[in-house]
Amino acid sequence: AQSVTQPDIHITVSEGASLELRCNYSYGATPYLFWYVQSPGQGLQLLLKYFSGDTLVQGIKGFEAEFKRSQSSFNLRKPSVHWSDAAEYFCAVGAGPSSNTGKLIFGQGTTLQVKP
Amino acid sequence: DTEVTQTPKHLVMGMTNKKSLKCEQHMGHRAMYWYKQKAKKPPELMFVYSYEKLSINESVPSRFSPECPNSSLLNLHLHALQPEDSALYLCAASGKGTDTQYFGPGTRLTVL
Numbered sequence: 001a002q003s004v005t006q007p008d009i010h011i012t013v014s015e016g017a018s019l020e021l022r023c024n025y026s027y028g029a030t031p032y033l034f035w036y037v038q039s040p041g042q043g044l045q046l047l048l049k050y051f052s053g054d055t056l057v058q059g060i061k062g063f064e065a066e067f068k069r070s071q072s073s074f075n076l077r078k079p080s081v082h083w084s085d086a087a088e089y090f091c092a093v094g095a096g097p098s099s100n101t102g103k104l105i106f107g108q109g110t111t112l113q114v115k116p
Numbered sequence: 117d118t119e120v121t122q123t124p125k126h127l128v129m130g131m132t133n134k135k136s137l138k139c140e141q142h143m144g145h146r147a148m149y150w151y152k153q154k155a156k157k158p159p160e161l162m163f164v165y166s167y168e169k170l171s172i173n174e175s176v177p178s179r180f181s182p183e184c185p186n187s188s189l190l191n192l193h194l195h196a197l198q199p200e201d202s203a204l205y206l207c208a209a210s211g212k213g214t215d216t217q218y219f220g221p222g223t224r225l226t227v228l
Binding site for chain 2: 032043095
């Protein structure tokens with residue numbers, strides 16, 4: 001069965017420090033992979049996505065993620081965190097072209113707190 | 117980019133009320149979704165419409181009734197809800213075969 005695991009429920013980093021949020025997936029074929037960010041009471045905003053090609057993908061707000069097939073991982077990184085990055089982060093996997101519905105499987109989320 | 121709008125932003129209703137949530141997108145996306153999200157949890161899929169036809173119903177209670185009047189609009193009709201139905205309701209839209217879902221800002225629903 002498809003699944004997504006975000007091992008870290010809560011992460012605290014200092015402003016200006018680097019950040020890495022972990023995501024591991026279980027899927028039989030090459031999935032479509034996504035990272036979303038959600039500020040309190042808001043909808044989900046797409047940060048970046050991976051479908052194929054270059055395994056290092058750039059997203060909005062200075063985020064990047066690397067797809068590692070051998071480790072079934074798609075970790076999100078940012079070199080220098082800003083206070084405004086404090087939010088909930090969700091990793092998600094989709095079935096790709098084989099899916100007619102585009103159903104996504106979400107991880108449980110990681111809460112990022114940024115210390116001044 | 118894709119914009120998905122939702123109205124109202126907040127809704128408070130009693131258990132005997134009937135209300136509706138509305139979602140609109142103008143990017144020509146062919147799939148639209150309703151999700152329910154509790155605090156500190158990921159979104160839970162409720163319904164998927166593909167080409168204006170209901171393609172997935174994730175065993176949602178009948179007090180939630182979706183409707184897709186056209187390719188740009190998605191409604192969620194609510195009736196006889198329970199307090200545990202209080203949550204953030206999110207709408208999303210995606211193009212065919214890409215799985216990239218774009219979310220609206222959500223409606224915060226409180227059932228008294």
